Amino acid sequence: MSVQPAHNLSLEEMDKQSFLHPYTALQDHAENGPTIVASAQGVNITDTKGKEYIDSMAGLWCVNIGWGRDEVVEAITEQASKLAYYHSFASMANEASIRLADRILRLAPDNMSKVFFGNSGSDANDTNVKLVWYYNNLRGKPDKKKIIGRERGYHGVTVAAASMTGIPMVHKAFDIPLPQMLHTVMPHYYTNAEPGMSELEFSKWCAAKLEEMIIAEGPDTIAAFIAEPVMGAGGVVPPPEGYFQEIQAVLSKYDVLMIADEVITGFGRTGNWFASETYGIKPDIMTIAKGLTSGYIPMSGSIISEDIWQVLVNGTPEVGAFAHGYTYSAHPVAAAAAMANLDIMEREDLPANAARMGTYFQNKLKQELAGHPLVGDVRGVALLAGVELVADKANKTPLDMNLKAAPTLGKYCVEEGLISRALMQMNALSFSPPLVINEGEVDEVVARFQRALNRLTDDLVKSGSWKEK
Numbered sequence: 001m002s003v004q005p006a007h008n009l010s011l012e013e014m015d016k017q018s019f020l021h022p023y024t025a026l027q028d029h030a031e032n033g034p035t036i037v038a039s040a041q042g043v044n045i046t047d048t049k050g051k052e053y054i055d056s057m058a059g060l061w062c063v064n065i066g067w068g069r070d071e072v073v074e075a076i077t078e079q080a081s082k083l084a085y086y087h088s089f090a091s092m093a094n095e096a097s098i099r100l101a102d103r104i105l106r107l108a109p110d111n112m113s114k115v116f117f118g119n120s121g122s123d124a125n126d127t128n129v130k131l132v133w134y135y136n137n138l139r140g141k142p143d144k145k146k147i148i149g150r151e152r153g154y155h156g157v158t159v160a161a162a163s164m165t166g167i168p169m170v171h172k173a174f175d176i177p178l179p180q181m182l183h184t185v186m187p188h189y190y191t192n193a194e195p196g197m198s199e200l201e202f203s204k205w206c207a208a209k210l211e212e213m214i215i216a217e218g219p220d221t222i223a224a225f226i227a228e229p230v231m232g233a234g235g236v237v238p239p240p241e242g243y244f245q246e247i248q249a250v251l252s253k254y255d256v257l258m259i260a261d262e263v264i265t266g267f268g269r270t271g272n273w274f275a276s277e278t279y280g281i282k283p284d285i286m287t288i289a290k291g292l293t294s295g296y297i298p299m300s301g302s303i304i305s306e307d308i309w310q311v312l313v314n315g316t317p318e319v320g321a322f323a324h325g326y327t328y329s330a331h332p333v334a335a336a337a338a339m340a341n342l343d344i345m346e347r348e349d350l351p352a353n354a355a356r357m358g359t360y361f362q363n364k365l366k367q368e369l370a371g372h373p374l375v376g377d378v379r380g381v382a383l384l385a386g387v388e389l390v391a392d393k394a395n396k397t398p399l400d401m402n403l404k405a406a407p408t409l410g411k412y413c414v415e416e417g418l419i420s421r422a423l424m425q426m427n428a429l430s431f432s433p434p435l436v437i438n439e440g441e442v443d444e445v446v447a448r449f450q451r452a453l454n455r456l457t458d459d460l461v462k463s464g465s466w467k468e469k
């Protein structure tokens with residue numbers, strides 16, 4: 001006997017009636033409904049109406065190996081039929097996660113010692129907060145608990161991760177940030193440096209602001225600093241010259257841990273396995289997710305240094321066992337997907353392809369867009385790029401946010417068959433394509449973006465809301 005559906009609604013209607021979408025303008029959605037993605041291959045996705053798009057965001061910055069890689073699908077199937085699930089509490093383990101932890105440590109910086117597995121970037125950052133607090137309690141420093149993130153930093157949406165995030169929209173109406181979370185300046189040379197300041201001088205200024213905050217709060221209360229090596233969702237901001245060296249000198253002086261949130265930058269995106277290598281960062285903790293499995297199955301991790309591990313393993317009699325873990329920590333199917341994903345990345349040397357194609361992409365974006373009167377800044381590293389729109393290039397005058405220029409441009413990109421992403425509360429769009437992208441596809445991304453940008457420009461001119469200075 002088959003169960004009859006209770007209605008004859010279209011998928012679009014069913015979605016509107018039953019599905020609360022993440023990060024979505026709810027009223028717009030209730031009116032306009034979803035775009036339903038049906039399939040994907042390589043760097044392209046296709047919707048249920050048959051329209052194809054180049055996804056220059058690799059989903060949400062995550063499908064590093066591109067779509068349709070059967071090898072990963074086979075690894076998932078094989079693992080699911082052999083051992084679909086087991087937990088890793090109380091010393092239980094499975095082969096795929098053991099091998100994966102070992103492999104991650106061989107790719108990570110030398111001082112990294114253990115991997116704790118989670119399911120998302122947000123829960124991994126939540127784990128990091130708990131690890132930092134636990135570590136300082138075990139070290140007998142119970143007052144050392146505050147964590148400093150950065151304005152416009154993005155670390156996820158759990159209560160702790162959203163609190164470390166520095167984007168007002170993520171806090172508003174959710175009663176966060178938590179009082180232990182502070183935010184220092186964003187290292188955005190283009191908008192925040194004083195005229196005439198060199199990048200290095202700007203980096204030193206950022207480090208001085210951090211030090212000021214640590215001193216004002218009391219160094220004995222500051223536990224950690226968290227940063228994305230390249231800021232992603234908050235603006236695609238690569239660090240200015242010498243930034244992390246200046247910052248880490250301050251952190252060492254006050255015994256403050258460095259958490260590198262490599263959720264976007266990990267697994268090849270900046271041309272190396274990790275951006276900590278690209279920028280000479282020496283993290284105590286690293287957050288990984290996204291490119292770990294290329295999104296084929298959710299999985300994340302917190303990688304901790306040997307120093308932190310030593311404190312954890314020595315523990316204290318009062319604290320007892322390490323009481324933290326998720327039902328799905330070290331999920332064997334996710335670990336098998338990650339292993340197959342890393343096989344592909346290694347065999348095809350995707351970090352090197354990201355470096356090579358990244359140079360091509362960044363040059364092409366600059367060549368084709370930097371001269372456009374609405375484009376203030378084209379920035380990025382390897383296959384991570386951002387384009388910032390301004391009203392007046394010479395004075396870097398921002399466009400009025402009420403014009404909704406970035407979301408409109410994002411919408412026109414979609415109509416031109418390109419997924420790019422308007423960044424939150426900013427006149428900028430981002431690109432983070434699969435690392436397998438080729439030159440022809442890059443050319444197509446830039447051409448479609450240009451067409452969309454020209455449409456936006458025409459709109460703004462025609463409505464009288466902007467004119468070229």
Ligand SMILES: Cc1ncc(COP(=O)(O)O)c(C=O)c1O
Nearest residue numbers: 120121122154155156228263264
């Ligand atoms: C740097 C960074 N950290 C954390 C997260 C949160 O990851 P998730 O959405 O998997 O929870 C993201 C997501 O975009 C991210 O970009």
